[in-house]
Amino acid sequence: MNAVWRAARAAVRRRRVQTFVIGLVVLCSTTTVLLALALLDAASGPFEKAHARQRGAHVVASFDTGRVSPEQLARTAGRPGVEASAGPFGQAVVNVPDGWLWTAGGTLSVVGRADPGGPVDRIELLEGHWATAPGEIVVNWPSQGSPGPELLGTTLDSPGGPKLTVVGFAADMSKSASAWVTPGQMAAMHPVSAQMLYRFTDASSGSRLDAALAVVTADLPGGSLTGAQDYFTLKAAFSALADSYLPFITFFGVLGLLVSCLIVGNVVSGAVVSGYRHIGVLKAVGFTPNQVVGVYLTMVCLPAAVGCVLGTLAGNALAGPILKVAFSGIETGRASVGAYGTWVSVVCLAGMPALVLLSALAPALRAHRLPAARAISAAGAPRTGRGRRVQRLLGGSRLPRSVSLGLGQPFARPARTLLTLSAIVLGVTTVTLATGLTGTMLAYADAGRDGGTRIQVSAGGPGNGRTPPTLTDPQIEDRLRALPGTAGVRARALSQAHLAGQAQTVFADFYRGDASRDASRIVRGRAPRAEGEVVAGPAFLTQRGLAVGDRTTLELHGRQAPVVVVGELIEGNAQALEASWPTLLKLAPDLRATEYTVRLAPGTDARAHAEAVEAIDPGLRARVPDTSNAGTTTVVTFSTVFTVLLTVVASLGVFNTVLLNTRERRRDLGMLKSIGMTPRQVVVMTVTSVAGLGAVGGLLGIPLGMVAHRLVVDHVGVVSFPEAMKDVWHAPQLAFLLLAGVVIAVLGALVPARSAARATIATVLHTE
Known part of the structure; x- marks a missing residue:
């Protein structure tokens, strides 16, 4: 293992650019995947834990007491499928003045309940004590934390109702009431409805809860059930904003993972092909085939591990602000807003390097199968056969020789060309998706402004x-x-x-x-x-x-x-x-x-x-109100940053391909220069070899990005975008996006092209 480690470290030092590319793409992918997993976990885990801890009701049902008696409601607890129940509790609507306990005034749903415990909906007391005497009321505090003892003793002088004094603040995850009084106080308020709280043995979906409630109420008089609120409705309300961020972050995460696999596969494949002599030497000095594979896997694992650690740190740093925006303005009860499990970081730290290893394994196994003698002899042999027919066809055209030679180069290495094309397609897809999201979100932010302050x-x-x-x-x-x-x-x-x-x-x-x-x-x-x-x-x-x-x-x-x-x-x-x-x-x-x-x-x-x-x-x-929109700012900023990073990574993937091609074609470049090809023609030939891939990548990436944009905007639960906001594509914009693939390809090819152009004939032929 010592020898494998030394050989891998030497390979990392020789391939600094490829090492940087792998580390950067893994960093970006890890950051995005962690944000998506954190949102997914925070949107469900805290609510479910708090709901289970308080034995929250699966269904809160309201009944008309003019049609059904308390005895009939109590007997529903024995119906099939009922795991536990509480009630019946009398409930009434109380009028509250504007500004009472900082509320907007209006009505308050009050339930008569003797104690906060019980088999269903165990209410957590935050301040004061439970209502035990007439004239006392406990208020449901919907937000995190506690209002403090200063508000205890506040009175509610309801118009046409009793005078009530706040003796406590409590919180529950079932949202069964806005406040609670004693059953005796409730009887004095002459309620016309009653409440039952149910937990069912099968609560796996909303349809199952509807079916269970139908069984429970089957023997009750018709029309006695006036309304029901189930657990999934509350869960959806808790995670509505967070769920709206999931589609676009998930898409970017998936794109990042795909680019990671492509770049890693391309780098390792290129390292194997361009390192035939190195592989042959390693095997000749005693490295086993498995050790050779270990060298290449370790070579990509080192930058992947660094990128994964940095990406996890960056994702955890960004998760706090993003979760704060995603859960703003909701009633949280006793759920820990923004909390997500440590498993998210563990999955990223373990999963990303594993994914990199799997991506590198297939091309690395090529080195496993290669005999030492063949590897050494193949390193110095000229490349023959591949792409020659295409080169001859293009050579007979009226295109400049540098252009025809460049257009024919991708056919010499079809597998590498396909990987490079895929990276460009994903880059253009990302640019298209980000452009569409930005257009939609800006139109959404401008809705209703009509140009006036x-x-x-x-x-x-x-x-x-x-x-x-x-x-x-x-x-x-x-x-x-x-x-x-x-x-x-x-x-x-x-x-x-x-x-x-x-x-x-x-x-x-x-x-x-x-x-x-x-x-x-x-x-x-x-x-x-x-x-x-x-x-x-x-x-x-x-x-x-x-x-x-x-x-x-x-x-x-x-x-x-x-x-x-x-x-x-x-x-x-x-x-x-x-x-x-x-x-x-x-x-x-x-x-x-x-x-x-x-x-x-x-x-x-x-x-x-x-x-x-x-x-x-x-x-x-x-x-003068602030017209900025936090959601729009978050989406546009995240999309822009990740698009820039992914575009740079796609360009670096092209850079890696062109660099490998120029190194493999050292003999050909020397011969071309010796018969009169100028440095400018070398640059044109090298850039042309990937510019065509960029154009094809643009043609393929634009429709993929448009489909991804429509899928994202159609699955934002808290916003219903009209068609006018979704239709953001116009001819000039599509033309620009078509050029995006060419720009990605040209940016990646310029540096190795100029390096190849500056190499002298003597230097090139001497290395042979």
């Missing part, structure tokens, strides 16, 4: 610690419209509401006024205008089983309104919907706007306009 105006109030406006809602809107430079004003009221049959509350945004952005934000259907019309993003609709045209009931402040989904937004909060102002007037006519969006006319000074807005009323605060 906007100012966000918030109205102060008790909920945010500022003085409430002295002017009424209509007066504020009139004053804003009257300011010079105002092109449009849109009012927004926000409230927590309740959807019929849903355990979780939702955020409802009600809009009035300037609708200039509506058309660009709707991907299906239309914007809400009349009473009872709502729109929502794809994540909200998917997680609640809704689609455009479906009907449901929205409850707010004790009033109900039937609503219909008239449109789907490009994107939106998974917990929020948007509704028309007439719908708000029916549900809560006294609710005033808390925010105004002022669209400015072209040329208006935004800062000066913001100061003029604040002068209208001391309760108004204006700001």
